[in-house]
Amino acid sequence: MSQASELEAHSDHAITKRMGDREQVEHTADRIRDELLLTLEELDRRRTRATDVRYHVNQHKDLLVTVGAAALVAVGLGVGIAIYRARHHDERVRRQRRKALERAWAHPDRVATSIEDKPLGAELGRKVVMIFATSLATAVARNSIQTLVPSRTVTKVPADKVTVENYKKS
Numbered sequence: 001m002s003q004a005s006e007l008e009a010h011s012d013h014a015i016t017k018r019m020g021d022r023e024q025v026e027h028t029a030d031r032i033r034d035e036l037l038l039t040l041e042e043l044d045r046r047r048t049r050a051t052d053v054r055y056h057v058n059q060h061k062d063l064l065v066t067v068g069a070a071a072l073v074a075v076g077l078g079v080g081i082a083i084y085r086a087r088h089h090d091e092r093v094r095r096q097r098r099k100a101l102e103r104a105w106a107h108p109d110r111v112a113t114s115i116e117d118k119p120l121g122a123e124l125g126r127k128v129v130m131i132f133a134t135s136l137a138t139a140v141a142r143n144s145i146q147t148l149v150p151s152r153t154v155t156k157v158p159a160d161k162v163t164v165e166n167y168k169k170s
Contacts, residue, residue: 104111
């Protein structure tokens with residue numbers, strides 16, 4: 001194809017006007033290459049930002065302060081409760097012993113427990129609910145483990161090939 005016929009073929013397009021096929025392909029390749037480089041630069045910038053701890057701390061400063069304050073309050077409450085329980089331990093033990101003596105006096109046949117006998121239906125219902133909850137939790141755990149841990153695939157040799165080879169050997 002001559003240069004004049006190439007120019008006539010592209011005369012209706014404003015961008016490719018006065019461009020041959022080769023020039024048009026080179027122009028398109030340059031444009032695609034520039035877009036690829038821009039995409040790679042953007043991916044590199046996002047990778048850098050994703051692994052930058054300082055950037056994430058600055059982005060989530062309010063959340064981190066709130067979580068830290070909540071953790072300090074929780075630790076403070078835990079320490080306060082532990083101190084309170086340690087100071088009132090003797091009083092609590094005396095009260096438990098007094099209740100145990102009252103139970104023993106009121107019901108000498110049930111000295112070891114303070115739980116009243118519940119109706120058979122209530123106990124049966126509670127046990128059925130516990131069995132259902134346990135089996136549900138087991139099924140959920142099994143499914144989550146199967147999705148997290150890839151299964152081992154064993155390649156099996158078709159039975160007809162094994163038998164043919166065995167007959168050939170004998």
